[in-house]
Amino acid sequence: MAKNLKLVASNPPKSPAPPRPLGEHGRALWQSVHSQYGIEDAAGIEFLLTSCQALDRAEALKAQIDTDGAVIRTKAGLRDHPGLKHETAARSLCIRTLARLGLDLEPVRAGPGRPSGGGWEG
Numbered sequence: 001m002a003k004n005l006k007l008v009a010s011n012p013p014k015s016p017a018p019p020r021p022l023g024e025h026g027r028a029l030w031q032s033v034h035s036q037y038g039i040e041d042a043a044g045i046e047f048l049l050t051s052c053q054a055l056d057r058a059e060a061l062k063a064q065i066d067t068d069g070a071v072i073r074t075k076a077g078l079r080d081h082p083g084l085k086h087e088t089a090a091r092s093l094c095i096r097t098l099a100r101l102g103l104d105l106e107p108v109r110a111g112p113g114r115p116s117g118g119g120w121e122g
Contacts, residue, residue, distance in 0.1 A: 026052030
């Protein structure tokens with residue numbers, strides 16, 4: 001699917017609206033990706049939307065876990081918050097979907113790249 005990606009100009013056009021509603025975090029990811037890549041194919045848009053929705057879910061779970069605490073007291077004693085595994089799964093889906101789009105690789109840019117690992121001498 002990465003072959004359908006193209007880098008956008010340094011002054012990108014406004015990102016298109018997602019086909020379904022997104023929360024704050026999902027919308028930010030949607031806009032960030034569209035500011036760097038032109039995803040126009042239906043499958044790519046659906047992959048990105050799924051990733052954004054997963055991020056929204058992970059952030060909602062994180063907020064609940066932060067409120068309740070990562071460990072909760074039950075009649076049986078202390079237990080991990082039941083949302084922890086769901087938050088992890090949602091974040092994993094988000095990252096895997098972005099990787100499937102080929103967005104886990106640094107885009108090729110014109111001009112000089114990263115400095116060598118040799119350190120700076122002054």
